[in-house]
Amino acid sequence: xxxxxxxxxxxxxxxxxxxxxxxDDFAEFVSQYMLSIMNFVHRFxxxxxxxxxxxxxxxxxxxxxxxxxxHNEAGSARAWLYRIAYNRCIDxxxxxxxxxxxxxxxxxxxxxxxxxxxxxxxxxxxxxxASLPERQRTALSLCTFQGLSNKDAAKTLAISVxxxxxxxxxARRQLRKKLTLETENEMNGGRVINE
Amino acid sequence: MNKQRVLELLDTYGADPLAWPAEERMAATELLEQSDELKAxxxxxxxxxxxxxxxxxxxxxxxxxxxxxxxxxxxxxNSAYKDKLSILARLSKYMTLPRYAxxxxxxxxxxxxxxxxxxxxNHVQYSQSEFDDWMLTQLTGDALNxxxxxxxxxxDLVELENDTDS
Numbered sequence: 428x429x430x431x432x433x434x435x436x437x438x439x440x441x442x443x444x445x446x447x448x449x450x451d452d453f454a455e456f457v458s459q460y461m462l463s464i465m466n467f468v469h470r471f472x473x474x475x476x477x478x479x480x481x482x483x484x485x486x487x488x489x490x491x492x493x494x495x496x497x498h499n500e501a502g503s504a505r506a507w508l509y510r511i512a513y514n515r516c517i518d519x520x521x522x523x524x525x526x527x528x529x530x531x532x533x534x535x536x537x538x539x540x541x542x543x544x545x546x547x548x549x550x551x552x553x554x555x556x557a558s559l560p561e562r563q564r565t566a567l568s569l570c571t572f573q574g575l576s577n578k579d580a581a582k583t584l585a586i587s588v589x590x591x592x593x594x595x596x597x598a599r600r601q602l603r604k605k606l607t608l609e610t611e612n613e614m615n616g617g618r619v620i621n622e
Numbered sequence: 623m624n625k626q627r628v629l630e631l632l633d634t635y636g637a638d639p640l641a642w643p644a645e646e647r648m649a650a651t652e653l654l655e656q657s658d659e660l661k662a663x664x665x666x667x668x669x670x671x672x673x674x675x676x677x678x679x680x681x682x683x684x685x686x687x688x689x690x691x692x693x694x695x696x697x698x699x700n701s702a703y704k705d706k707l708s709i710l711a712r713l714s715k716y717m718t719l720p721r722y723a724x725x726x727x728x729x730x731x732x733x734x735x736x737x738x739x740x741x742x743x744n745h746v747q748y749s750q751s752e753f754d755d756w757m758l759t760q761l762t763g764d765a766l767n768x769x770x771x772x773x774x775x776x777x778d779l780v781e782l783e784n785d786t787d788s
Contacts, residue, residue: 465683487699
């Protein structure tokens with residue numbers, strides 16, 4: 428809790444610095460959150476190159492608009508950052524369909540960790556998460572994968588905490604259902620093959 | 623806090639109490655420890671958490687890729703900032719000549735305003751009767767002059783006659 432407060436305070440200081448056009452503060456902020464934002468955006472766009480472009484765009488918007496950030500209105504600096512990223516993704520999704528790069532799916536550096544992560548259960552889960560409605564997927568991503576507090580995630584999505592909890596519980600229920608169904612299918616499939 | 627709320631917390635945030643809202647965590651944990659039903663629900667929630675935690679650890683991008691993009695982004699902002707500064711610098715260079723022109727015109731303006739202030743102020747106040755007289759003079763001035771001339775001529779003539787008689 429104290430760590431979170433420390434992080435929030437530091438982020439607020441960095442944003443204040445960025446508002447004064449401090450390049451050092453901007454560099455620290457970008458370095459701290461670039462990977463998280465890239466992964467968050469990648470949940471909306473399967474193309475890695477597109478996700479990179481959008482992540483860069485998000486930080487350029489941070490540089491331009493840091494002076495407009497107000498803690499009371501926009502929540503924590505993290506919530507504000509994710510809100511920019513979320514809005515950018517939604518705008519682009521409305522404008523055009525996401526691109527898919529076949530080359531992105533080709534793994535160039537196969538490591539034991541990746542092999543473990545690319546097991547069938549992980550693929551099932553990724554597919555199940557991808558099939559969730561956009562709001563549920565974003566709520567789950569913010570709270571579970573990006574580690575935002577429920578209040579910050581609610582601010583990011585511009586909804587109440589109650590509405591966020593509803594999205595999260597529906598998302599988790601759907602995931603459980605899909606994973607259970609697919610496990611059952613696998614088991615049934617396995618029996619057929621064995622027979 | 624009641625059982626229903628703990629079930630909602632498990633359903634919403636998962637089995638790990640650290641993921642629950644801080645203000646409800648303690649009360650919910652106490653209730654959970656007292657109920658087998660809630661413990662079973664926690665166990666069910668834990669199964670999904672295992673996969674979600676695995677997914678959370680999975681990153682589509684490496685830290686190296688993120689660092690490269692960070693550097694690119696910082697460079698883009700720096701170069702845009704430098705461009706902005708250089709535009710201002712160039713503008714200020716070209717502004718040297720207008721600066722002198724501005725200073726000169728400012729001096730001229732001050733001089734002109736000071737002269738305006740020193741102009742004679744002929745604002746004489748006239749009463750209505752004086753104004754009427756003046757108007758009458760303007761309208762009938764020539765005629766009066768002629769009359770005056772005539773009357774002078776007449777006086778001269780009478781004086782001349784008197785002199786002749788005497």
